[in-house]
Amino acid sequence: MPRLLIGLVVGLLIGASVMYFIIKPSERPAEKPVAENVEPAKTKLKSEGELVYEKSCKVCHPMEPPAGQGPPILGLATHYREAFSDKEKGLAHMVDFMKNPDSSKSKVEPRAIKRFGLMPAMANSKTELKLVAQWLWDQYDPSFECGGGKRRK
Numbered sequence: 164m165p166r167l168l169i170g171l172v173v174g175l176l177i178g179a180s181v182m183y184f185i186i187k188p189s190e191r192p193a194e195k196p197v198a199e200n201v202e203p204a205k206t207k208l209k210s211e212g213e214l215v216y217e218k219s220c221k222v223c224h225p226m227e228p229p230a231g232q233g234p235p236i237l238g239l240a241t242h243y244r245e246a247f248s249d250k251e252k253g254l255a256h257m258v259d260f261m262k263n264p265d266s267s268k269s270k271v272e273p274r275a276i277k278r279f280g281l282m283p284a285m286a287n288s289k290t291e292l293k294l295v296a297q298w299l300w301d302q303y304d305p306s307f308e309c310g311g312g313k314r315r316k
Contacts, residue, residue, distance in 0.1 A: 212298025215291045223282065226302070233279050234271055240303040242270045250300060257296035261285045272309070 209217075216224075216236070223233040230238075247253030260268050264281045285292065 210294075210298055212294040212296075212301075215287065215295040216298055219285065219287055219291070220295060230279070233282055234275050236299060236302050237304055237307045238275075238309045239271065240299055240301075241307055241309050242272075243300060244303045246270045254293065254296045254300060257299065258289065258292045261287075261292050261296070262289075 220236075223231050224236050224239070225231045226236050228235050228238075243253050243257060247256065256268070256270070260270075261282075262284060264284060266276055266281060269276055269281070287295075
């Protein structure tokens with residue numbers, strides 16, 4: 164009986180190996196490459212909102228000071244968090260502002276408008292604007308101080 168069982172197992176293994184090499188490579192299940200020496204933080208996928216930021220906003224708005232052609236994202240996130248306790252209202256306001264910038268709707272300090280002017284209306288879809296608004300909202304850093312980008316110690 165043990166010889167029969169061993170013979171059966173060996174036969175199954177040989178049969179499976181033969182079948183693997185007979186199947187066309189295009190019909191085989193895709194094998195996932197194994198990443199070697201990759202730290203978990205470096206494999207983090209970017210959100211759709213971050214991709215919109217990189218495509219449409221980063222050219223004027225850096226993440227941190229110094230400012231670019233517009234104020235840094237950390238400053239914008241701080242101003243929106245200070246202006247809105249209700250996240251959904253804050254996001255809706257951001258989307259509206261990006262579509263139709265108006266100094267009366269701005270949440271940055273007046274000196275920032277004087278320094279940078281108003282941004283141009285964005286031509287992105289409403290979906291993209293919602294994604295980037297959500298992403299911007301999530302960039303809030305309570306230790307960030309606006310007005311020069313000083314950080315609290």
